[in-house]
Amino acid sequence: xxxxxxxxxxxxxxxxxxxxxxxxxxxxxxxxxxxxxxxxxxxxxxxxxxxxxxxxxxxxxxxxxxxxxxxxxxxxxxxxxxxxxxxxxxxxxxxxxxxxxxxxxxxxxxxxxxxxxxxxxxxxxxxxxxxxxxxxxxxxxxxxxxxxxxxxxxxxxxxxxxxxxxxxxxxxxxxxxxxxxxxxxxxxxxxxxxxxxxxxxxxxxxxxxxxxxxxxxxxxxxxxxxxxxxxxxxxxxxxxxxxxxxxxxxxxxxxxxxxxxxxxxxxxxxxxxxxxxxxxxxxxxxxxxxxxxxxxxxxxxxxxxxxxxxxxxxxxxxxxxxxxxxxxxxxxxx
Numbered sequence: 392x393x394x395x396x397x398x399x400x401x402x403x404x405x406x407x408x409x410x411x412x413x414x415x416x417x418x419x420x421x422x423x424x425x426x427x428x429x430x431x432x433x434x435x436x437x438x439x440x441x442x443x444x445x446x447x448x449x450x451x452x453x454x455x456x457x458x459x460x461x462x463x464x465x466x467x468x469x470x471x472x473x474x475x476x477x478x479x480x481x482x483x484x485x486x487x488x489x490x491x492x493x494x495x496x497x498x499x500x501x502x503x504x505x506x507x508x509x510x511x512x513x514x515x516x517x518x519x520x521x522x523x524x525x526x527x528x529x530x531x532x533x534x535x536x537x538x539x540x541x542x543x544x545x546x547x548x549x550x551x552x553x554x555x556x557x558x559x560x561x562x563x564x565x566x567x568x569x570x571x572x573x574x575x576x577x578x579x580x581x582x583x584x585x586x587x588x589x590x591x592x593x594x595x596x597x598x599x600x601x602x603x604x605x606x607x608x609x610x611x612x613x614x615x616x617x618x619x620x621x622x623x624x625x626x627x628x629x630x631x632x633x634x635x636x637x638x639x640x641x642x643x644x645x646x647x648x649x650x651x652x653x654x655x656x657x658x659x660x661x662x663x664x665x666x667x668x669x670x671x672x673x674x675x676x677x678x679x680x681x682x683x684x685x686x687x688x689x690x691x692x693x694x695x696x697x698x699x700x701x702x703x704x705x706x707x708x709x710x711x712x713x714x715x716x717x718x719x720x721x722x723x724x725x
């Protein structure tokens with residue numbers, strides 16, 4: 392396959408530390424440019440990563456005919472406007488989650504994608520990790536019976552006022568940052584869309600962001616997603632999938648460490664002390680590399696991209712309902 396030529400907007404930490412290095416290792420991917428509103432920052436970042444071109448503005452990179460696809464890891468409030476700008480310039484766009492701040496804002500991308508003829512997608516890298524694929528295959532095969540509950544816990548501690556995750560006016564907060572993963576987990580394992588949600592949200596008195604949120608998400612039938620996410624608790628993450636005959640646990644579901652193997656546990660529940668747990672070891676891989684390869688193959692039409700932009704809009708509808716419920720104290724329809 393002819394490599395897809397990529398450009399990266401911004402020197403965001405997630406890009407510099409995780410995604411950009413992973414993309415540089417990907418097959419069918421050529422990262423040729425990096426843009427920042429500060430040319431010196433762009434040049435320093437490009438030099439650090441070995442990327443040949445640096446641009447002093449996003450528009451300058453979008454105007455470069457060599458760039459075919461753009462990775463957008465900017466702060467949340469810039470996801471839609473910068474993605475729209477890139478689509479208008481004729482670029483494919485892989486944009487970090489959450490795709491927008493509201494579903495109404497995200498809907499702009501559907502029309503822009505149709506008008507541009509390019510591909511735009513939300514970057515949920517976990518969907519490409521073999522541990523998620525393995526766990527969903529077990530569910531589909533009936534390994535734990537009828538699945539009725541998914542439980543997610545995801546937390547970290549960050550009280551830095553200069554961090555974008557703590558800036559309420561630009562889309563900071565726990566539900567936007569990590570609650571979106573919990574929603575994806577429920578949709579992934581149930582293979583369905585939720586009907587209604589209820590949430591309890593605690594906001595930081597200084598930042599105004601949701602620092603602790605708990606939620607119940609009702610899916611059709613007797614199926615429920617429950618989750619807790621926090622930006623100010625001990626670092627922790629787990630996904631549990633409960634069925635009528637067993638459970639599946641993903642040990643490090645979201646920040647899977649690329650150099651190390653990952654583990655998925657299948658438990659019949661026959662022994663509460665753990666002797667009935669079967670450990671499935673997943674060889675080391677980089678989910679960001681796999682994501683970049685999949686998106687590039689979709690651009691070259693060598694494989695379909697299974698998550699249309701409408702999928703991202705739906706995730707935002709659920710997030711909208713969760714924030715609405717946090718304010719109303721009631722169940723809210725999706």
